[in-house]
Amino acid sequence: MLAWMAWTWQTAAFFALIALALIVLTLLAIYRPETPRTGILRFPTTRGDRFFVTLLGSAFIFVFWMRLGGGALWYPLAGSVAYGIAMFRFA
Amino acid sequence: MMDKPTNNRAWFFVLPVLVLVLFSSIVPVMTVVNYSLQDSMGVNNFFWNGDSWFRDLLNPDTEIGARFADALLRTIAFSFTALAVEVPLGIAIALCLPRRGWSVGISLVIMALPMLIPWNVVGTMWQIFARQDIGLFGAALTGIGLPYNVTQGSVSAWVTIVVIDVWHWTPLVILLSYAGLRAIPDAFYQAARIDGASRWAVFVNIELPKLQKVLVIAVLLRFMQTFMIYTEPVVVTGGGPGSATTFLSIDLVKIAIGQVDVGSAAAMSLVYYIIILTACWIFFTVMTQIDRRGDR
Numbered sequence: 001m002l003a004w005m006a007w008t009w010q011t012a013a014f015f016a017l018i019a020l021a022l023i024v025l026t027l028l029a030i031y032r033p034e035t036p037r038t039g040i041l042r043f044p045t046t047r048g049d050r051f052f053v054t055l056l057g058s059a060f061i062f063v064f065w066m067r068l069g070g071g072a073l074w075y076p077l078a079g080s081v082a083y084g085i086a087m088f089r090f091a
Numbered sequence: 092m093m094d095k096p097t098n099n100r101a102w103f104f105v106l107p108v109l110v111l112v113l114f115s116s117i118v119p120v121m122t123v124v125n126y127s128l129q130d131s132m133g134v135n136n137f138f139w140n141g142d143s144w145f146r147d148l149l150n151p152d153t154e155i156g157a158r159f160a161d162a163l164l165r166t167i168a169f170s171f172t173a174l175a176v177e178v179p180l181g182i183a184i185a186l187c188l189p190r191r192g193w194s195v196g197i198s199l200v201i202m203a204l205p206m207l208i209p210w211n212v213v214g215t216m217w218q219i220f221a222r223q224d225i226g227l228f229g230a231a232l233t234g235i236g237l238p239y240n241v242t243q244g245s246v247s248a249w250v251t252i253v254v255i256d257v258w259h260w261t262p263l264v265i266l267l268s269y270a271g272l273r274a275i276p277d278a279f280y281q282a283a284r285i286d287g288a289s290r291w292a293v294f295v296n297i298e299l300p301k302l303q304k305v306l307v308i309a310v311l312l313r314f315m316q317t318f319m320i321y322t323e324p325v326v327v328t329g330g331g332p333g334s335a336t337t338f339l340s341i342d343l344v345k346i347a348i349g350q351v352d353v354g355s356a357a358a359m360s361l362v363y364y365i366i367i368l369t370a371c372w373i374f375f376t377v378m379t380q381i382d383r384r385g386d387r
């Protein structure tokens with residue numbers, strides 16, 4: 001049934017991770033409600049906002065890495081993780 | 092500020108929409124992500140291709156990379172040109188519209204008419220309108236000696252597409268600005284009159300700040316629609332002459348359907364997608380911030 005979607009285990013894992021993150025965020029929102037806080041982005045953000053900014057920013061880190069002709073994708077991955085931690089900590 | 096009542100049962104009412112979005116957006120996006128990392132030989136015969144589609148696309152030295160960079164630049168230039176014309180023009184016309192009486196309805200309906208015409212009809216109309224031999228617009232410009240030729244001059248083609256978009260969508264900015272202007276209480280204008288404020292001062296200090304929210308919406312809508320413009324250039328110029336009006340969406344269709352180059356097209360649409368997502372997010376954030384400041 002899903003053959004036309006041309007799944008690979010890599011992309012399946014990628015989407016599974018995002019789905020997992022969304023589930024964790026939902027559970028956190030239910031059991032550990034939070035109030036938005038204002039950080040370096042200068043407007044109040046919740047965990048969900050910070051997660052979104054992390055994903056979007058990571059996409060751009062990868063795009064610019066490849067645009068500038070960088071090598072293996074482990075470097076932008078490390079950069080994205082560092083960026084994500086920074087976002088969750090300071091945004 | 093009063094807290095809004097929250098009730099988690101509301102989420103169940105959103106479920107049907109979620110299911111709809113799942114099939115209309117999420118499944119297709121996932122499929123595009125899958126395509127972007129594989130090479131396809133014939134129907135449903137895929138091979139892992141890693142990141143090479145993306146690397147080709149983002150490298151301006153390759154053929155596809157050069158095409159993508161050009162189309163992206165062209166699309167951004169088009170969006171900014173259209174916005175730079177439509178937003179000031181829309182506000183100016185909204186300021187000139189009558190505020191009361193029978194003429195209000197007539198003006199608004201006439202203004203809104205272009206918006207009711209479907210894109211491909213607009214394209215066909217302008218294709219004829221801009222022709223040098225039988226089109227009023229094209230013949231008139233040629234008649235007064237301007238070098239105007241939609242099919243051969245890239246400047247002509249470009250200007251025509253911008254004019255079409257301005258003609259078609261400035262009404263949206265007009266209607267939004269007009270609604271925003273009508274929402275300003277008379278007391279503000281009375282206070283301005285008492286202070287002896289000039290017309291310009293009234294505009295800058297009263298009308299423009301009060302229009303801020305509707306203008307953000309107008310700019311967001313106009314940006315989205317100009318950034319994904321497809322039908323008008325396809326009908327009027329076919330993306331030409333050469334590739335002068337080949338915007339991102341047109342190039343995407345050419346690669347995906349014309350050349351059946353699914354991998355490249357998927358990579359291209361994903362990069363296109365994150366740009367649009369970023370723009371949406373920025374506008375959404377700005378809008379909610381204006382709301383929040385308004386609440387206090």
